[in-house]
Amino acid sequence: MRNEIRLFGGALAMIAAATAVLVVVPYFQLRDVKPPAGLHPYTSAQLRGRQEYIRQGCIYCHSQQPRDRAQAPDAERGWGRASVAADYFYDSPHLLGTMRTGPDLFNIGARQPSLDWHLGHLYQPRAFVPGSIMPSFPYLFEVKPKAEPGDRVVTLPPSFAPAQGVVVARPAALDLVSYLVSLDHTYPLAPSDTGP
Amino acid sequence: MNPVVILLPAFLISLVALAVFIWSMHRGVFGHDAAGARVIFTEHEVGHSEEPAAPSASRAALQNLVNANIGHHEPLDDDELLQRAHADRSSATVTFVFLSCAIGWLILGSFAGLTASIKLHYPDWLAGYEWLTFGRIRTIHLNAVAYGWTSMAGFGLAMWMLPRLLKTPLQGRRFALLGAVLWNAGLIAGIGSLAAGMSSGLEWLEIPWQVGLLLVAGGALIGIPLLRTLARRTVDHLYVSVWYVSAALFWFPILYLVANIPGVHFGVEQATMNWWYGHNVLGYFFTPLAQASIYYFLPKVIGRPIQSYGLSLLGFWTQAFFYGQVGGHHLIGGPVPTWLVTLSIVQSVMMIVPVVAFATNYAATLKGYWRTLLYSPTLRFIALGSIMYVLVSLQGTFEALRSVNTITHFTHFTVAHAHLGMYAFVTITFFGGIYFVMPRVVEREWPYPRLIAAHFWLVVIGMLVYIVALSIGGWLQGLAMLDAARPFMDSVKVTIPWLEARSVGGAMMTAGHLVFAAHFLAMVSALGPQRTRPARFRIGTEVNHA
Numbered sequence: 001m002r003n004e005i006r007l008f009g010g011a012l013a014m015i016a017a018a019t020a021v022l023v024v025v026p027y028f029q030l031r032d033v034k035p036p037a038g039l040h041p042y043t044s045a046q047l048r049g050r051q052e053y054i055r056q057g058c059i060y061c062h063s064q065q066p067r068d069r070a071q072a073p074d075a076e077r078g079w080g081r082a083s084v085a086a087d088y089f090y091d092s093p094h095l096l097g098t099m100r101t102g103p104d105l106f107n108i109g110a111r112q113p114s115l116d117w118h119l120g121h122l123y124q125p126r127a128f129v130p131g132s133i134m135p136s137f138p139y140l141f142e143v144k145p146k147a148e149p150g151d152r153v154v155t156l157p158p159s160f161a162p163a164q165g166v167v168v169a170r171p172a173a174l175d176l177v178s179y180l181v182s183l184d185h186t187y188p189l190a191p192s193d194t195g196p
Numbered sequence: 197m198n199p200v201v202i203l204l205p206a207f208l209i210s211l212v213a214l215a216v217f218i219w220s221m222h223r224g225v226f227g228h229d230a231a232g233a234r235v236i237f238t239e240h241e242v243g244h245s246e247e248p249a250a251p252s253a254s255r256a257a258l259q260n261l262v263n264a265n266i267g268h269h270e271p272l273d274d275d276e277l278l279q280r281a282h283a284d285r286s287s288a289t290v291t292f293v294f295l296s297c298a299i300g301w302l303i304l305g306s307f308a309g310l311t312a313s314i315k316l317h318y319p320d321w322l323a324g325y326e327w328l329t330f331g332r333i334r335t336i337h338l339n340a341v342a343y344g345w346t347s348m349a350g351f352g353l354a355m356w357m358l359p360r361l362l363k364t365p366l367q368g369r370r371f372a373l374l375g376a377v378l379w380n381a382g383l384i385a386g387i388g389s390l391a392a393g394m395s396s397g398l399e400w401l402e403i404p405w406q407v408g409l410l411l412v413a414g415g416a417l418i419g420i421p422l423l424r425t426l427a428r429r430t431v432d433h434l435y436v437s438v439w440y441v442s443a444a445l446f447w448f449p450i451l452y453l454v455a456n457i458p459g460v461h462f463g464v465e466q467a468t469m470n471w472w473y474g475h476n477v478l479g480y481f482f483t484p485l486a487q488a489s490i491y492y493f494l495p496k497v498i499g500r501p502i503q504s505y506g507l508s509l510l511g512f513w514t515q516a517f518f519y520g521q522v523g524g525h526h527l528i529g530g531p532v533p534t535w536l537v538t539l540s541i542v543q544s545v546m547m548i549v550p551v552v553a554f555a556t557n558y559a560a561t562l563k564g565y566w567r568t569l570l571y572s573p574t575l576r577f578i579a580l581g582s583i584m585y586v587l588v589s590l591q592g593t594f595e596a597l598r599s600v601n602t603i604t605h606f607t608h609f610t611v612a613h614a615h616l617g618m619y620a621f622v623t624i625t626f627f628g629g630i631y632f633v634m635p636r637v638v639e640r641e642w643p644y645p646r647l648i649a650a651h652f653w654l655v656v657i658g659m660l661v662y663i664v665a666l667s668i669g670g671w672l673q674g675l676a677m678l679d680a681a682r683p684f685m686d687s688v689k690v691t692i693p694w695l696e697a698r699s700v701g702g703a704m705m706t707a708g709h710l711v712f713a714a715h716f717l718a719m720v721s722a723l724g725p726q727r728t729r730p731a732r733f734r735i736g737t738e739v740n741h742a
Contacts, residue, residue, distance in 0.1 A: 003434045011443040018520030022472035030465045055393035057331015067529035073680035083531040088463040093397040096467045100606035103684050131685055135330045136323045
């Protein structure tokens with residue numbers, strides 16, 4: 001019995017220490033972070049688009065956390081200043097990401113605000129970025145003989161357009177693009193925003 | 197309030213506490229060094245090799261090698277072997293269920309991984325199927341191999357080792373079987389959710405929490421046989437494998453539950469929690485299950501207790517302490533508190549302590565016995581897996597250093613590192629364990645020894661191609677990305693040949709898994725040459741005449 005108590009007691013102490021430093025202390029330290037003045041809550045279309053970003057697994061190739069100039073040339077690539085905890089006030093779940101198979105998207109809305117570009121790029125990335133290895137998402141679009149009223153037609157380079165008919169964005173594609181262009185964290189930070 | 201002022205003393209105090217704790221164990225445990233390590237052998241068993249996976253000619257050669265090292269040894273005691281045969285029987289059904297499911301998930305997970313890999317260099321392949329898009333099939337791969345294959349292989353081997361380690365039949369088997377049902381149900385529902393796009397969005401925790409509760413309940417149920425068998429143990433001393441298994445089964449439900457509490461985690465705190473979980477599911481679950489297997493099977497095959505029992509316990513507690521706090525190194529350069537990243541880097545460096553303890557012990561135990569690898573399939577896998585544990589841990593330490601991390605973070609190098617750990621270390625070790633236990637579980641030998649060799653070489657060459665190619669590709673990718681003068685697309689293009697090589701390596705690994713699964717099926721359905729006599733001792737009534 002004595003051995004079991006030492007074993008489980010010790011194991012509990014170890015996981016408690018790990019949880020304290022990586023979960024509990026950050027919880028209390030970050031609990032009172034306020035949103036910067038320039039950051040706006042997501043609209044419902046943007047939130048649906050954010051969900052689509054998760055559904056398609058964009059996070060596995062795109063980060064949302066530019067690093068500091070002193071560490072890496074993220075800013076020179078147009079990915080923006082180093083992010084701070086306050087920038088993520090409205091983010092749930094977090095989408096910081098761990099891979100840059102594609103570029104960081106924290107400021108993609110500032111870098112590429114064109115809805116047309118994003119829709120076409122989602123339909124066929126290689127039509128816009130030669131050599132890209134991003135998946136195409138044809139199922140977020142519909143090929144119709146001709147556009148109907150209210151349809152959002154996707155403009156494509158002729159060699160990538162279907163032989164017949166037009167490519168129309170489905171609601172999921174429109175939501176996803178409205179989320180992508182909302183990713184703009186180029187607003188200035190107040191000293192209080194850079195806190196912990 | 198400066199967190200460093202609080203954390204630095206807290207860190208020093210915890211180091212002192214850890215030292216005192218290990219010292220207190222030392223008084224109780226390190227004293228009878230030899231006795232502790234001998235617990236897994238019966239009275240006259242040291243000097244007898246046990247290797248059920250080898251054909252009889254190899255077993256004889258193995259025993260000769262052991263004899264050459266140990267000199268004389270006494271004949272085995274029938275009563276003790278009979279007792280162990282009963283112990284083995286008690287766990288047979290539970291082990292069989294877990295291992296069969298594990299292999300099913302391994303095959304599914306391998307094809308999912310291969311599909312994801314190919315898609316990275318043929319991005320328009322199968323692009324019309326939403327559930328096969330890279331973001332989903334990659335996630336299905338991770339969850340199938342981590343929670344399907346690795347977890348259930350680990351559970352199966354743990355359930356099989358427990359009655360032997362505690363010298364009593366496995367208790368509470370129904371709970372383990374119910375746990376297996378819930379775990380599989382949760383995983384089927386979870387993988388289905390992922391295919392349909394229902395994901396939590398958190399890496400390693402993608403399965404929606406409502407479904408994940410099944411894994412918590414299943415994991416907790418699998419812990420019941422452990423507690424009940426511990427209560428009925430007839431050994432005085434708890435062998436180091438028991439420590440690893442117990443801790444792993446105890447830690448997993450806690451980790452998974454805390455990570456999945458809805459509505460608590462937010463913003464950047466959720467990111468630190470995410471990597472507290474993501475790294476601890478490795479360090480607190482998969483790693484200890486694999487180490488439990490190494491510490492049991494390695495000495496059994498060579499008939500020799502591990503060299504230093506004290507070192508193995510030192511390794512256990514320092515690993516439990518340091519590994520738990522390294523998760524922040526996934527967020528170096530991120531928008532998280534600086535102290536947290538610094539702490540995780542420090543603990544990543546401290547991981548050298550348990551790794552060196554393990555490596556020393558391992559090399560000292562196998563000293564003079566390396567030739568046994570020629571004859572023992574189990575040991576070939578386990579010895580290789582152990583070396584890979586040392587490599588992956590040391591690599592992890594260096595990857596956590598800021599200068600190295602700046603290059604490797606966000607690149608395929610990390611993916612190669614993950615496979616060095618979860619595949620080259622954990623999976624290879626479990627393959628070895630399964631080759632050892634299955635002849636005991638079904639009381640029949642592996643029908644085609646050559647298939648074991650085919651499996652070994654396919655997965656070993658495959659994983660070397662995979663890991664080496666992807667490490668090179670990832671490193672080049674990181675260098676290209678750090679050079680602001682080069683366009684981003686350079687960092688993509690430079691990886692393509694290495695991604696293609698990764699698919700070749702992955703295809704070889706998958707082929708190896710198919711060989712393994714086919715051999716497993718042939719064995720359990722009694723196909724192929726009948727070698728009915730289980731290695732070294734017979735079971736049941738026969739034992740009296742042996």
